[in-house]
Amino acid sequence: MNSVQNNFNTSFTGRCSHIKTAQNVCHLVNVNFPHISTTRLEPLVEHVRRENVDLYQRFLDYNPAKGNFLKFNNSFEKKIIGIFIWYRNMVERLNYARSNDYFIKDLGKYFSVLSQLRCYQLGNCYETAKISEMIMKMNGYKNACVAYLKCDESPVDHVVCVFNRDGSNVDKIINNKTIIIDPWFGCADFANNMFKKYKNMLSEYFYFQPNGKFNLRNIESTQLTKEENDLLKQKYQELNFKR
Numbered sequence: 001m002n003s004v005q006n007n008f009n010t011s012f013t014g015r016c017s018h019i020k021t022a023q024n025v026c027h028l029v030n031v032n033f034p035h036i037s038t039t040r041l042e043p044l045v046e047h048v049r050r051e052n053v054d055l056y057q058r059f060l061d062y063n064p065a066k067g068n069f070l071k072f073n074n075s076f077e078k079k080i081i082g083i084f085i086w087y088r089n090m091v092e093r094l095n096y097a098r099s100n101d102y103f104i105k106d107l108g109k110y111f112s113v114l115s116q117l118r119c120y121q122l123g124n125c126y127e128t129a130k131i132s133e134m135i136m137k138m139n140g141y142k143n144a145c146v147a148y149l150k151c152d153e154s155p156v157d158h159v160v161c162v163f164n165r166d167g168s169n170v171d172k173i174i175n176n177k178t179i180i181i182d183p184w185f186g187c188a189d190f191a192n193n194m195f196k197k198y199k200n201m202l203s204e205y206f207y208f209q210p211n212g213k214f215n216l217r218n219i220e221s222t223q224l225t226k227e228e229n230d231l232l233k234q235k236y237q238e239l240n241f242k243r
Contacts, residue, residue, distance in 0.1 A: 018165040021141075021241070022181045022188035025132050025161070028239055029183035033117040033131060037184065038091050039124045043204055045087050052080050059084040094122050107228045110134045114236075125159045125184040130222075132161035132181045137224055138232050139241045145170050145221035149198075151208035155217065158184075158198075158206050162191070162216065172216050 049056045059081050062070050072078040097116045104112050113130045117123045129146045136144030144163040147170065149156040161181040162170050170178065178191040187197060195214035203210075224232075233240055 016165070018179055019189060021139075022179050024241070025135050025181050026183045026186065026188045028135055029128050029131050030186070032238055033123070033128070035117050035121040035123045035127075036090065037124050038087070038094060038122070039184075039205055041087065041090075045083065048080065048083055055080050056084060090122055093120060094124065097122075098126070106222050107224060107231075109222060110232070125182070128183040129159045129161045129181070132183060133222060134232065135239050136161065136163060136181070137222070138229060138236070138239060143167055143169050143221075145219050147216040147220075148218040149214055150217045151212035151214050154209065154212070156206050156208050156214070158202070160194075162219075170216070170219060172219065174216060 055077055058070065061068050070081060072081070094116075097112065097120075100112065110130065113123075113127050117127055117131065126146075133144045133146050141163055144161060147160060147162045149158045149160065162174075163179055163181075164170055164175070164177045165179055166177050168177070174191040176190065176192070179188065180191050180194040181188045182194065185194075185197075185202070187194065189197070198214060199208075199210065202208075208214075
């Protein structure tokens with residue numbers, strides 16, 4: 001199950017070359033790394049919770065160590081609690097992988113995220129943004145980086161890949177050269193255009209002030225040596241841009 005359902009009729013014509021490149025990266029990520037996004041599933045699981053409050057409480061009380069076992073009165077209850085267990089296991093798997101990533105640097109972090117997406121087919125915005133950064137750097141965009149969002153001064157729990165089309169380094173203040181790549185959202189465009197789209201379509205998943213101003217925070221960039229970059233280009237040839 002892919003994390004993204006692209007709500008935009010993405011066109012590869014009539015846009016500047018850097019936007020076409022960014023859109024191509026979105027495509028490469030989502031085609032080569034199909035995965036489940038727990039963030040995308042959260043509204044659906046929350047609906048099931050609200051409709052089955054007693055069952056969800058029984059799930060929360062489940063603790064074999066204390067003698068609290070799950071008991072089902074019928075197959076429906078078993079299916080609903082099975083959904084809660086399945087979703088919890090996915091979230092725990094993703095959190096475990098991210099906790100390990102904290103101690104891994106540079107090339108190793110890319111390999112860790114790649115393994116997570118390929119082996120477990122699990123990932124959210126951070127994973128797709130990190131792979132986007134890797135693809136950009138593999139193909140010569142040394143200023144590509146990963147950034148978290150904020151609205152006014154409040155953090156927004158969403159991560160994107162970002163770069164400036166003139167090759168300058170990205171800082172926390174975006175400008176008309178700043179482009180965002182967001183495979184989780186299924187779109188890439190100039191930052192100001194992306195921020196407008198976020199306000200219209202992301203409120204179901206993330207909290208932010210409706211009239212606030214989006215910007216970047218916690219910018220991070222993975223540094224690769226020429227040898228490491230060549231290794232990625234050789235190992236993941238399907239992610240090289242066609243010349």
